[in-house]
Structure formats: structure tokens, C-alpha cells
Amino acid sequence: MKIVIFGAGALGAYYGxxxxxxxxxxxxxxxxxxxxxxxxxGLAIHSPNGDAAxxxxxxxxxxxxxxxxxxxxxAVKGYHLRDALPALEELVKKGGKVLPILNGVEHYEVxxxxxxxxxxxxxxxxxxxxxxxxxxVIHANPQDALLFGPLAPSQEDxxxxxxxxxxxxxxxxxxxxxxxxxxWEKYMFITAFSGVTSAADLPIGIIxxxxxxxxxxxxxxxxxxxxxxxxxxxxTEEQVEKTEQIFQALPEEGTSSMHRDKKKGLPLExxxxxxxxxxxxxxxxxxxxxxxxxYQLLKPYEKGLKPSETAAP
Ligand SMILES: NC(=O)C1=CN([C@@H]2O[C@H](COP(=O)(O)OP(=O)(O)OC[C@H]3O[C@@H](n4cnc5c(N)ncnc54)[C@H](OP(=O)(O)O)[C@@H]3O)[C@@H](O)[C@H]2O)C=CC1
Ligand SMILES: CC(C)(CO)C(=O)C(=O)O
Numbered sequence: 652m653k654i655v656i657f658g659a660g661a662l663g664a665y666y667g668x669x670x671x672x673x674x675x676x677x678x679x680x681x682x683x684x685x686x687x688x689x690x691x692x693g694l695a696i697h698s699p700n701g702d703a704a705x706x707x708x709x710x711x712x713x714x715x716x717x718x719x720x721x722x723x724x725x726a727v728k729g730y731h732l733r734d735a736l737p738a739l740e741e742l743v744k745k746g747g748k749v750l751p752i753l754n755g756v757e758h759y760e761v762x763x764x765x766x767x768x769x770x771x772x773x774x775x776x777x778x779x780x781x782x783x784x785x786x787x788v789i790h791a792n793p794q795d796a797l798l799f800g801p802l803a804p805s806q807e808d809x810x811x812x813x814x815x816x817x818x819x820x821x822x823x824x825x826x827x828x829x830x831x832x833x834x835w836e837k838y839m840f841i842t843a844f845s846g847v848t849s850a851a852d853l854p855i856g857i858i859x860x861x862x863x864x865x866x867x868x869x870x871x872x873x874x875x876x877x878x879x880x881x882x883x884x885x886x887t888e889e890q891v892e893k894t895e896q897i898f899q900a901l902p903e904e905g906t907s908s909m910h911r912d913k914k915k916g917l918p919l920e921x922x923x924x925x926x927x928x929x930x931x932x933x934x935x936x937x938x939x940x941x942x943x944x945x946y947q948l949l950k951p952y953e954k955g956l957k958p959s960e961t962a963a964p
Contacts, residue, residue, distance in 0.1 A: 652675075652676065652721040652722060652812065652816050653676050653677075653678070653717075653718070653719050653720055653721045653722075654667075654670055654675055654676065654677040654678070654721065654722045654723075654724060654816070655677075655678055655679075655680050655717060655720045655722070655723045655724070655742055655747060656670070656677055656678070656679045656680065656724050656726065657680045657723050657724065657725045657726060657727065657735065657738070657739065657742070657749075658679075658680070658681070658725070658726040658727040658731070658735075659679040659681045659685050659689065659694070659710070659786070660726060660727070660728070660782060661780040661781050661782050661788060661908075662726040662752055662776055662778065662780060663679065663724065663726035663727075664679075664694055664696070664782065664786070664787075664788045665696060665698075665778065665780050665788045665790060665795065665822075666724060666726070666752070666776075666797060666820075666822060667679055667694075667724070667726075668694055668695075668696045668703050668705065668788065669696070669703070669795075669820045669821055669822045670817075670820050671694075671705060671708075671709075672703045672820070672821065673819040673820040673821065674819065675816065675819075675820065677709065678709040678710060678711055678717060679708065679709065679710040679711070680710070680711055680712075680714070680717070680738065680742075681710050681711075681712060682712065683712055685710075685786065686710055686712050688785065688786040689708045689710050689786065690708075692785040692786055692787065693705050693706040693707070693708055694708045694786070694787070694788075695785070695787040695788065696787070696788040696790060697787065697788065697789050697790065698788070698790035698795075699790065699792060699793045700790070700793055700795060700821060700822075701821060714738050714741035714742055714745070717742070717745065718745070719745050719746050720742045720743075720745040720746055720747030721746060721747060721748070722747065722748060722750060722813060722816065723739065723742050723743075723747040723748065723749045723750065724750050724752065725739070725749050725750065725751040725752065725753065725762075726752055726753070727753065728753070728918075728920055728923070729753055729754070729755055729757070729758060729920040729922070729923025729924070730918055730920060730922065730923060732753075732758050732761060732762075732923075733761070736761075736765050739762070739765070739766060740765060740766060743766045743767070743770045747770070748770050748771075748772055748806070748809055749762060749766060749770055749771050749772065750772045750774045750799055750813070751771070751772075751774055752774045752775055752776045752797060753775075753923075754775070754837065754838065754841045754845075754920065754923075754924060755838055755841075755920070755923050755924050755927060756834055756835065756838050756927065757923060757927035757930075757931075758923070759771065759773075759802075759834075768802070768803060769803065769805065769806070771802065772799060772800070772801065772802060772806055772809070772810065772813075772830075773799060773800050773801065773802045773830030773831060773833075773834055774797065774798065774799040774800075774830070774834075775797075775798050775830075775833060775834050775837045776795075776796065776797045776798070777794055777795075777796040777798075777837070778790070778794060778795045778796070778797075779791035779792055779794065779905075779908075781908070781911060792902075794823075795822045795823055796822075796823040796824075796825055797817070797822055797823065797824050797825070798825045798826075798827055798830065798833050799813060799824070799825070799826060799827075799830065800826055800827045800828055800829070800830030800833075801828070801830065802830065802831065810826055811826075813826070814826045831884060832884060832885060832886065835875075835879045835884045835886055836886060836890055836894070838875065838879075838924070838928075839872055839875035839876060839879065839886060839890070839891075839894060840872070840894050840897060841907065841924065842871055842875050842924050842925060842928055842942060843867075843868040843869075843871035843872045843875065843894070843898075844868065844898070844907050845907035845908070845909035845910065845920075845924060846867070846868070846871055846924075846925060846941075846942065846945040846946075846949075847864065847865075847867050847868040847871070847945070848906045848907045848909070848910040849907065849909045849910045849913050849919065849945075849949055849952075850867070850945045850948045850949055851864055851867075852910070852913070852914075853906075854903065854904045854905055854906045854910075855898060855901045855902075855903070855905045855906060856901075856902070856903030856904060856905070857903075859898065859899065865898065867941055867945070868898060869895060869898075870941040871941045871942055871945065872891055872894050872895065873891060874928075874939040874940075874941055874942050875928065875939075875942075876888075876890070876891050877937065877939075878928055878931060878932055878935075878937065878939065881931075881932070881935045881937060882931065882935075909921075909924075913949075913952050914958070916955050916956055916957035916958060916960075917955050918953065918954055918955045919949060919952055919953050919955075921946060921949050921950065921952075921953045922953065925942050925945060925946040925949070926946060928942050929942060929943055929946060
């Protein structure tokens with residue numbers, strides 16, 4: 652099976668690197684700047700689960716350079732999605748089925764509309780990773796689960812093949828028949844976690860020691876459950892409690908990729924996560940006041956604001 656890793660950012664480089672390490676036939680689809688870094692610095696993973704390094708990294712910057720595609724692992728940010736669609740369409744024409752591992756849910760509607768329902772699998776990831784100045788992966792803790800599964804019964808056989816494909820790789824690959832619920836469970840968690848850490852500009856440890864602030868995260872979790880249920884996704888009270896327990900269990904310094912991006916002055920996936928939840932609620936004539944408030948607070952940072960631009964005089 653030919654695997655195309657679409658995007659060699661933190662997640663693409665991690666999972667793509669692990670697949671290469673296991674001997675799989677994988678190629679990174681990247682833009683010019685990233686291609687230059689891959690040529691100059693290669694690809695490396697620094698991880699508590701074991702380091703890996705590659706000097707010759709297979710990559711392509713045009714879909715014409717890729718002969719066939721079977722699995723396309725989509726690892727771009729939500730705000731990159733629309734620009735990525737033409738290349739994804741080409742890869743689907745070459746036979747590829749797309750497995751997105753972005754946070755959020757709104758991309759599924761966009762991808763299914765453009766690529767056809769049949770060609771979009773369900774996926775998500777639990778990992779804490781970033782890139783250093785050489786484009787090498789810094790993996791923060793051992794967690795590296797990639798969950799995937801069929802969004803239609805006709806995708807079951809293909810997902811079984813993907814399970815075989817991932818088996819020798821050293822990351823935790825989990826095939827599930829309840830991928831839609833799993834995607835929403837992650838969406839519920841990340842909307843609350845990224846919202847509260849980014850809006851408060853604090854790691855979870857300090858937030859936890861201020862019950863008033865932690866309450867914002869708890870209320871967002873409840874709003875997300877309500878939203879999921881409005882869309883017939885059966886998130887339960889147990890899942891709400893499980894999410895709250897995760898907030899208690901996270902390490903003191905734990906924070907979200909959105910908070911890290913905000914600190915670096917990078918764009919935020921605010922529209923893709925919180926904005927999308929508000930749009931979906933509006934369609935059902937529902938209100939999500941905590942999510943709306945966090946969205947409004949973070950709006951000035953959405954396109955990226957350097958720390959020097961935010962300092963008070
Ligand atoms: N980082 C983390 O710890 C976690 C992230 N996630 C989610 O995973 C998703 C990806 O996040 P992450 O890996 O951190 O993001 P990054 O910003 O590190 O990586 C995204 C990559 O996509 C590339 N890209 C964008 N558009 C294209 C394109 N048209 N063609 C080729 N490459 C493209 C970017 O390339 P370029 O370098 O050229 O800009 C960039 O390298 C997000 O939805 C995030 O929320 C989920 C769990 C944890
Ligand atoms: C919280 C975490 C690290 C879990 O995977 C995440 O998804 C993110 O920060 O974007």
C-alpha cells in the first residue's frame with residue numbers, strides 16, 4: 652500500500668516517520684519551504700517512545716510526482732483545509748482514501764462534499780507534539796494514539812487493511828467501529844481544553860487550582876455534549892465525567908497545541924473548533940454561551956499575534 656502523508660507538521664512528521672521506520676512505503680506531500688527543510692535537515696523524532704532519524708526523506712511537492720495513492724493521512728491545520736482540497740482531489744483520483752487526523756468535526760462535511768463520502772475515513776489523534784527549528788518532531792510524552800475507523804459500512808474492509816498496515820509501526824493504532832463518537836469525544840475535550848488554556852493563557856495545573864476558571868472548561872464540555880446530542884451523536888454523562896477526570900489527571904504543565912501556537916504568535920484553529928461549534932449550534936437554534944465567550948476573547952489572536960504586539964505599554 653502506498654501511503655501519502657499530507658503535511659509534514661508535528662503530527663504528519665511523527666506518524667509518517669513511524670511508518671517509514673516500520674518499513675512502510677510512505678511519501679510526504681509538502682509545500683516548498685517544508686521540502687527545503689526536509690532536504691537540509693532530514694527528519695527526526697525525539698520521543699520518550701524512542702528516537703528515529705532519516706537523512707533521505709521521500710517527499711513530493713506536486714501530486715504529479717506521486718504515481719498511485721492508497722491511503723492519504725491528512726495532517727494539516729483546519730485553516731489549511733480549503734487550499735489543500737485540489738491536491739486531495741488529485742490524490743483521490745489516484746486511488747487514495749483520506750484519513751484525516753485533525754481536531755474538530757467540520758472538516759468531515761467539507762471533505763465528504765469535495766471528495767465523496769466513500770473516500771473519507773474517520774480519524775483523530777491523542778498526542779502532544781511540535782516541531783523544532785529544524786522541523787524535527789518533539790514528542791512530549793508517551794501518548795501517541797491514532798484512532799481510525801469506517802464512517803460507512805463499505806469502508807470496513809479497507810479499515811482492516813489499514814490496521815494491518817499500521818501494525819508494525821511503533822505508534823498506538825486503534826481501529827474502532829465507533830469512530831464518529833470518538834471524534835466528537837475528542838472535539839468535546841479539545842474545545843474545552845484549548846479554549847480555557849488559550850483564553851487564560853495558562854497551563855492546566857494553575858487553572859485546576861482555581862475552581863472558578865476550571866468551571867469554564869466544565870461548562871464548555873457540557874455545551875459540547877449538548878451540541879453532539881443535537882446532531883444525534885450519543886455522547887453521554889459518563890463521557891462528560893471522563894473528560895473532567897482527564898482535566899484532573901493531566902500534568903501540571905500540560906497545555907493545548909492552540910495555547911502553544913498562541914504563545915508563538917501563530918494562527919489559531921479557532922474558527923475550525925469553536926467557530927464551527929457555534930455555527931452548528933446556530934443551525935439547531937441553540938446557544939453555547941461559554942464557547943461563544945471564549946471564541947470572542949480569542950478572536951484577536953486568530954490570525955497570529957506576536958507577543959511584542961500584545962504587550963501593554
Ligand atoms: N500538535 C499536536 O500536539 C496535536 C495536533 N492535533 C491536530 O492535528 C492537526 C495538525 O496539527 P499539527 O501537526 O500540530 O500542525 P502543524 O502546523 O505542525 O502542521 C501542519 C502541516 O500541514 C502542512 N500543510 C498545510 N497545507 C498544506 C498543503 N496544501 N500541502 C502540503 N502541506 C500542507 C503545513 O505545511 P507548511 O509547513 O508548509 O506550513 C504544516 O507543516 C490539527 O488539527 C491539530 O489540532 C491533534 C492532536 C495533537
Ligand atoms: C490536548 C492534545 C495534545 C491531545 O492530543 C491536543 O489534541 C492538542 O493540544 O491539540
